[in-house]
Amino acid sequence: MNKAPRTRGQVLVALGLVMLALLIAIVLFGPVIAPYSPSKTSPGSLAGPTAAHWLGTDSIGRDVLSRLIIGGRTTLVITSAAVAIALTVGLILGLICGYVGGWVDLAVMRVLDIIFAFPVFLLAIAVVAALGPTLRNLIITIAIVYTPTLARVVRAPVLSVKRWDHVEAARSIGVGEVAIALRHVLPLVISPVLVQTSLTLANTIFTVTALSFLGLGPPPPDPNWGSMLAEARQFMELAPLTVIGPATAIVFASLTFIVLANGLREVLDVTASR
């Protein structure tokens, strides 16, 4: 390991990881950190910031900070679960399509193209509306929407890596095709996939909150950043913090993954394969 001065990419990755740690802390320790229960009302609705309620209260007197923390938990869990599914399916499909090629590739990629052809929101709204707005359906919907992107990002480098000499060497040694795909191809295509996954996380946060904003998110009593924005919208002039709070949280969370993606792109040197 060299001790060269830190590059821009390394700084970005470090910053992204610190921001990510904050988000993970919210998810893991949310109920412990939150000063109040998210559904507990206290006298005085739409109050400004006080020592008791740092970010004030909402229209029925619930603590905005507590709802922000607990709501962030919901939003981030939906986001990461959806991206985890999309990544898993995308990796499998992309690897199979790129490595096997032929009609399998053609068939699977055309189906993914069809999904890809729809605008994200139109498709998400249609699927959620068809399946019903539950937490599980929201996760499935978002996973479906983002699978084609990830599958493509896996497939493209697989197409070139599978022609590299060391793959032919492995084949001539007698390594099985599945082992070649997993051991000799997959590890070499992972860099662009990491970057794209991070970007997808950022996009997914917007998608999750937007769908919740439109009322297609998890049902009302549980807070999430999207539904909080929707509820607070009508009282924006009276209590600006009820809007600024969730809006800042959304921007912060997606910025985390954008910073991370940009850092990873430079550190992993995605354009140069070797």
Next chain:
Amino acid sequence: MKPQLLQVRDLCVTFPSRLGRPPVHAVMDVSFDMLPGETLGLVGESGSGKTTTGRAILQLQPSSAGTVSLLGHSITALGGGALRAMRRHMQLVQQNPYSSLHPRMTVARILAEPLTVHRSVPRTQIPERVAELMNLVGMDPAEVSRYPHEFSGGQRQRIVIARALAVNPNLVICDEPVSALDVRTQAQIVDLLHSLQAKLGLSYLFIAHDLAVVRAVAHRVAVMYGGRIVELGAAAQIYRNPAHPYTRALLDAVPQPDPARQRAKLAEAAPETNFSVPSSATCAFGTDHAATGTAQWHEVAPDHFVSCHFWPHGSGCQR
């Protein structure tokens, strides 16, 4: 008569037509035998089908016709597990040691892979065997935890050779094994291949365009041109007495380091012949082989064969 190690009969490789271009007959009716412990040099210019022949023998490239038998078993019809099991007997050393090693695997893992695939040694003895292989190719066994990029080209090629030898193959197909290396390293790798052959009784199919290197390693030489073997014989015989005009042109192309002798050689070199379209069926004498058919094999001398319509009349006329 020693038992045959490798028997190649009428091997053809045809790449199907794509985008309206005609199909490419990369390898046509290639036949030869190899004995255990023998080195056969396969020479020819770029595009003559040397590498494709090697890949087709290894079953890395489907052949369109012909058979390949290894140790008496036909391997052209094998597939899946049976073929993978036969791969233990034939291994490949590729041209470019910078791309033929997995960049994210340590040398230990690279060398252990063939051992685990073929279960040739018990799992607990793998580190021991890996160290043995490192010694065999003249490398320090202490360096096995390093990655390929930490080694020089020559060292990497030694690792590639060690990987090929891991499962004790009978036949090693060396596809231009030294042409990506600098000249000094080339000599070292050639020496290594020599000593390994003496020690392990290996057979090499040595594919190269560098006639000097082939001369240093090969017992017999096969000259390929336009997908066919045009001349086949003992190395000494071919270098001293080339029968096919293409072989002669290849040998004439080897530069002489002494300018006076180079000038003298050029003065009496074979007249300019058009070998620029190796994929066409036109031969050195301007005859279209597609019309006249493939030339007969003639035995020039014991174990020295040439495929040419004009032999013996044409063989002497050019000098």
